[in-house]
Amino acid sequence: MPQARGPVSTNLRKLISNQHTEFGVDLDAALRATDDVLQDDDLQLALFMAYELRYSGLQGIDDDWEWHPEVLALCAAIERLFEAALRERVSLPPLPAPDVESVAAALFELTGADSGPSVSRFLAKKATDEQAREFLILRSIYQLKEADPHTWAIPRIRSRAKAALVEIQADEYGGGRFERMHSELFARTMRGVGLDAGYGHYIDAVPAITLASSNMMTMFGTHRRLRGATAGHLAAFEMTSSQPNRLYGNGFRRLGYDANVTFYFDEHVEADAVHEQIAARDLAGSLVTDEPELLEDVFFGAAAGLYVDGLAGAQQIDAWTAGHSALRVPEYLDLPA
């Protein structure tokens, strides 16, 4: 169970661990008080904890809380603010015609134009062993449940797009073989550099933007309305993955790690070169052909993914170039009730 980071996450903790019988925070006031929901530790952590109830649960917390009206209301309120902030800040490219060719071409253009500061180049050339480890810690929040947020979309879409999503996700899950599941490969990489690969082990060390990146995927995935955004997010993710993973692998090799550590990255160079083709054309392109009204959300999901991960990456590089840790220093004291 993560440490609370403010009044909302504190009271959510108390509610779901049965120390309180009602939520007991003026949520509207907390939402009004935030100046940036993407960087708000308290709100992003509260949303993250509520969302974890939809995945593998929180230790010691009754699973019934997942569908409890107070928890759902909390999610809905934060989600409204979160989605509105993303829609306001993420700029969309000119939308193409709603057919496979045009959608794929526009996605390749969007993802190819992404030229933000590059964590992968930093890793390949400059990162110290400590920074490489921090990189793994930050990534572990998503990568130890890699693929899960996009899987929510499988029952929500049909026909060719569904088959394409299944084809990608099956590969993400190692073709049904535990030791080849990408989340498990990532765990092996973590253990290989001496980190704890337990799910959620480093949750208290990651900043709000890392939680926001994961929360965004879960928000897209668990709302049928946002299935277009899930498809676009996955496409953009896969389309900006092969070459960065090659650089990550090179970085860990430069630091002296062997194939046991770099295999995760090397595997992604090859896998994502397959996935990006399927995701751009057969998933996103076919989905928009079937449901043209999802066109804008496909590009919203793609652009939002690039935007949030760009912010997270810039923060890491800023911290590292200034000689600081990119990890969070816990400052909020969660006093016992």
Added chain:
Amino acid sequence: MIAPDDDAADIPAAGADEPVSITAYPNGPLLVRGPFEIRTPTGVVIPPRRKTVALCRCGVSSLKPFCDGSHKAIGFRTEPEPPAPQPPLPA
């Protein structure tokens, strides 16, 4: 250490009767699906790491025969470029 892909050759094909399909993705690799086997010139089977593979056709992948996404960096085109405007013929 055990090489991670040592045991990969036994990924079962979906069905013996299923034909192998090769799909040419525009400006990118060839995606191969079905019960295929990839061999070196001397006949050694290259163990596939996944059911669907992407074969490089731009020539610059560092993972050949597989695609590594490099085709994007070199602007590989499988479709003819739109014709450049022709200079007028000298009179």
